[in-house]
Amino acid sequence: MGGHGPADDARGRTRTPAPTPDRSAVDKGQVNKGSVLAVKIDNAPGARPQTGLDAADVVYAEQVEGGLSRLMAVYAGTLPKVVGPVRSARESDLELLRQFHDPLLAFSGAQHKLLPLIDDAPLQAEPPAKASDAYFRGTGKAAPHNLYLRPARLMKSAPGADALTTGFRYGAAPAGGKPANTRTVRYPAAGFTFTWSANLHRYLVAMDGTPTVTADGKRVTPATVVVQYVRMHKSAFHDILGNNTPYTETVGSGTAQVLRDGRVYDVDWERGKATDGTEFTTKDGKPVNFAKGQVWVVLAQAS
Structure with a gap:
């Protein structure tokens, strides 16, 4: 373990709020029993391999500055001992997290102009400056890729599956679909490949090959992979190099591909308002069931 402190942005600097006394959310008694834990996880090559990613119920992949990628891991069923490396938040995260009731957001910091929006959002923000006893610096990677979280110091226990108000449904596979053993999704400077393993009955993830x-x-x-096509536009935020931070819209409607059981299904998605989960339906309007297990949602640019 090492010292604490703010981490850098995806391509530059970030800032954390002014330090406060070292008190975790548990100490302050603010954690609701039904609150999920969402952790912003570094996905730069220097951050890999990550810790605790396999224990997440849902993993969202999002595009950030310079066409790179970052992950948001959501935990409800199990809290791993350690998660990370932890990195900074983005404006899009606030809309994405509205689907959960009073979620905890663990992140390394944010641009100073974004911090007031985070403070006003209906979530429990837990950066190192607010709960430094929950974070530590690892020794196996260089900064800023070495900030880790101990979830048990933010939450006494996992809230359980009922806290996953994502709108996802689980059960038997829908009719139809096409055989598909592999699927690759590319960002300008990052890529995700999911390959079906019949032996594991799961998808093997590869990132950047x-x-x-x-x-x-x-x-x-993961047992299910969703490639969700969404609108992205420029936000009011930039990194230190001048790269614009894309804003990913997760409220609205569009198309998606659902991968499960070695097949791909062309579906529609809809999220009417920020406090709703996302519904996935077949082209004839029937709900789409996911396979039981971890879900990856890759948010990709709609054409």
């Missing part, structure tokens, strides 16, 4: 494993050597293997 390299198999995705955790720090303890476990393959990351």
Whole structure:
């Protein structure tokens, strides 16, 4: 373990709020029993392999500055001992997290102009400056890719599956679909590949052409993968190099592809308002069930 402090942005600097006394959310008694834990996870090559990614119920992949990628891992069923590396928040995260009741957001910091929006959002913001005893600096990676979280110091226990108000449905596979053993999604400077494993009955994740494993050597293997096509536009924020931060719209409607059981389904998605989950339906309007297990949602640019 090392010292604490603000982490850099995806391509530059970030800032955390002014330091406050070292008190975790548990100490302050602010954690609601039904609150999920969402953690912003670094996905730069220097941050890999990540820790605790395999324990997430849902992993969202999003595009950030310079066409790079970042992850948001959502935990409800299990809290791993350690998660990370933890990185900075984005404006799009606030809309995405509105689907959950009073979620905890663990992040390294944010641009100073974004901090008031985070403070006003209906979530429990827990950066290192607010709960430094929950974070530590690892020794295996160089800064800023070495900030880690101990979830148990933010939450006494996992809230359970009922806290996952994503709108996702689980059950038998829908009719139809096409056989598809692999699917690749590309951002301008990042890529995700999901390959079906009949033996594991899961998808093997690879990022930028390299198999995705955790720090303890476990393959990351979601049961369902969603490629959700969304609108992206420029936000009011930039990194230190002048790269604009894209804003990803997750409220609205569009098309998606759902991968499960080695098949791909062309579906529609709809999220009427920010406090709603996202509904996925077949072209004839029937709800689409996901396979039981971890879900990855890759937010991709709609054409």
